[in-house]
Amino acid sequence: MFTTSDLAETASLVGEPARAAMLMALMDGRALTAGELARAAGVTPQTASGHLARMSAAGLLAVHCQGRHHYHRLASPAVARMLESIIEVSQGEPGRPRRAIVTGPRDAAMRAARTCYDHLAGQLGVRLADSLAARGHVELSPEGGAVTDAGIAFFRDFGLGLDAAPGSGKRVFCRPCVDWSERRLHVGGTIGAALAAHCFALGWIRRNERSRTITVTPAGERGFRDTFGA
Amino acid sequence: MFTTSDLAETASLVGEPARAAMLMALMDGRALTAGELARAAGVTPQTASGHLARMSAAGLLAVHCQGRHHYHRLASPAVARMLESIIEVSQGEPGRPRRAIVTGPRDAAMRAARTCYDHLAGQLGVRLADSLAARGHVELSPEGGAVTDAGIAFFRDFGLGLDAAPGSGKRVFCRPCVDWSERRLHVGGTIGAALAAHCFALGWIRRNERSRTITVTPAGERGFRDTFGA
DNA sequence: GACACGTTTCGGGTAGCACCGAAGTCAGCA
DNA sequence: TGCTGACTTCGGTGCTACCCGAAACGTGTC
Numbered sequence: 001m002f003t004t005s006d007l008a009e010t011a012s013l014v015g016e017p018a019r020a021a022m023l024m025a026l027m028d029g030r031a032l033t034a035g036e037l038a039r040a041a042g043v044t045p046q047t048a049s050g051h052l053a054r055m056s057a058a059g060l061l062a063v064h065c066q067g068r069h070h071y072h073r074l075a076s077p078a079v080a081r082m083l084e085s086i087i088e089v090s091q092g093e094p095g096r097p098r099r100a101i102v103t104g105p106r107d108a109a110m111r112a113a114r115t116c117y118d119h120l121a122g123q124l125g126v127r128l129a130d131s132l133a134a135r136g137h138v139e140l141s142p143e144g145g146a147v148t149d150a151g152i153a154f155f156r157d158f159g160l161g162l163d164a165a166p167g168s169g170k171r172v173f174c175r176p177c178v179d180w181s182e183r184r185l186h187v188g189g190t191i192g193a194a195l196a197a198h199c200f201a202l203g204w205i206r207r208n209e210r211s212r213t214i215t216v217t218p219a220g221e222r223g224f225r226d227t228f229g230a
Numbered sequence: 231m232f233t234t235s236d237l238a239e240t241a242s243l244v245g246e247p248a249r250a251a252m253l254m255a256l257m258d259g260r261a262l263t264a265g266e267l268a269r270a271a272g273v274t275p276q277t278a279s280g281h282l283a284r285m286s287a288a289g290l291l292a293v294h295c296q297g298r299h300h301y302h303r304l305a306s307p308a309v310a311r312m313l314e315s316i317i318e319v320s321q322g323e324p325g326r327p328r329r330a331i332v333t334g335p336r337d338a339a340m341r342a343a344r345t346c347y348d349h350l351a352g353q354l355g356v357r358l359a360d361s362l363a364a365r366g367h368v369e370l371s372p373e374g375g376a377v378t379d380a381g382i383a384f385f386r387d388f389g390l391g392l393d394a395a396p397g398s399g400k401r402v403f404c405r406p407c408v409d410w411s412e413r414r415l416h417v418g419g420t421i422g423a424a425l426a427a428h429c430f431a432l433g434w435i436r437r438n439e440r441s442r443t444i445t446v447t448p449a450g451e452r453g454f455r456d457t458f459g460a
Numbered sequence: 461g462a463c464a465c466g467t468t469t470c471g472g473g474t475a476g477c478a479c480c481g482a483a484g485t486c487a488g489c490a
Numbered sequence: 491t492g493c494t495g496a497c498t499t500c501g502g503t504g505c506t507a508c509c510c511g512a513a514a515c516g517t518g519t520c
Contacts, residue, residue, distance in 0.1 A: 002410050004254045005247055006320040007313070012245025016478080020238035034497060047479055049498055059322045068487045068496045082315040083237070089312045090236040092289045143419045144374040144403030173374030180232050189373045246508080264467060277509055279468055298466045298517045 013058055014086065018043050019051045023060070023074070023083055028115040028212040031064060031071035036210075080117035081175075088178050109213040111181045113205070119192030120199070121179050124216065124224075128195075129186040131230040140176050140185045147172040147191055158227065159202075160194050199223075243288055244316065248273045249281045253290070253304070253313055258345040258442040261294060261301035266440075310347035311405075318408050339443040341411045343435070349422030350429070351409050354446065354454075358425075359416040361460040370406050370415045377402040377421055388457065389432075390424045429453075 038048035113124035137151030175189030204220030268278035367381030405419030434450030
């Protein structure tokens with residue numbers, strides 16, 4: 001069972017600016033040290049330590065100690081999904097315009113391409129999703145998403161190891177994820193994670209230091225154009 | 231764009247016991263008056279009023295004034311999804327047992343059958359989902375869900391008006407929703423909502439006053455057994 | 461119009477907690 | 491073994507906001 005106080009407890013952990021900033025910093029799926037998270041949240045290490053201990057105890061974060069560094073990461077994809085859904089509500093209705101924000105170059109890089117827990121987001125993520133949908137490889141809707149039979153063959157050719165056999169009748173789902181900068185859907189879930197991991201392995205994209213942004217390499221430019229037409 | 235403070239602001243609204251209790255009371259999708267919500271949260275009307283105003287301003291609730299009663303409801307399915315995802319995280323890992331709670335008869339009724347925003351949940355919801363999955367009418371996984379072609383025909387025979395044409399190639403998705411009492415998946419999304427609405431229309435189930443629980447009528451017992459084998 | 465009822469606004473009391481300074485613990489290194 | 495750096499624990503301070511009593515507002519009823 002569960003009680004409403006459990007709901008409030010979890011939500012109140014997220015509902016504090018310093019902790020929210022730490023969680024957002026971890027949304028790229030990497031593990032960061034306590035000091036890095038303290039800087040990301042703009043608080044002193046001792047304050048951050050208390051926050052991290054509480055979030056770990058509540059099952060929001062997982063800790064991995066290595067020497068004198070303590071690496072923290074989101075405990076599970078469910079936590080990432082929770083944060084996404086809160087962000088979606090925070091954005092309000094698309095119709096109602098929110099206050100404009102002066103966007104610096106850093107924000108431009110964020111909009112261009114970034115990771116969203118374990119898959120690709122930003123303009124790159126949306127472009128890929130659009131291309132995959134236009135070619136009939138995936139179907140995406142706010143309600144859900146799935147990889148078509150043609151898509152399974154395509155991803156297999158591309159080099160992704162898919163667990164489900166094409167003839168098994170079992171559908172490969174791709175979770176639709178609302179992009180908070182583009183306000184459009186991109187491909188998440190296991191297929192999104194596998195796709196992102198493969199692009200990293202191919203050297204098409206690489207992570208930038210101290211940021212959730214990613215850079216598309218020249219090889220990636222060619223690859224995305226030739227393989228995805230995007 | 232959005233900022234981390236938006237995330238914290240929304241989460242902090244949910245992360246307060248009185249407000250969380252009100253939101254949970256609204257999770258059945260109905261609209262309740264300010265006074266009813268005050269009682270549900272265990273606070274005075276004037277305290278509840280302040281909370282409701284803040285949640286409405288933030289876009290979590292929608293208000294509908296009728297005479298001297300103000301009816302509040304969840305502003306959108308996105309809010310319901312957000313609450314579900316927070317609950318999912320609040321429950322922790324299935325492996326780690328949470329503190330046992332003495333469950334009274336009221337809780338037993340909740341576990342048996344209730345509504346979850348707009349669809350059926352509890353043992354009834356899970357039983358229906360299992361039956362539909364076993365017969366190949368839907369496919370459900372934590373990543374997503376879809377109605378099969380056979381399922382579309384089945385639901386059409388049952389009397390549900392489905393928007394997507396069977397031959398259009400467009401998939402009808404059903405959002406998987408983690409049941410917080412059964413810890414299993416049940417059928418949500420538009421198909422789940424349509425299914426629940428049709429069962430209400432057929433008189434198979436009816437709402438109980440002042441509770442999210444629902445009762446299966448004798449006609450419903452027969453109907454669920456004959457039509458769904460559940 | 462007087463009254464009852466549901467809801468909202470205002471003001472002050474209070475509890476909780478986020479924050480930081482200082483000190484303690486632990487790992488790595490010379 | 492002493493030193494440095496990363497992290498945690500402890501104690502005290504200050505602010506936020508939750509809460510309720512009192513009163514005002516609007517609406518439906520007699």
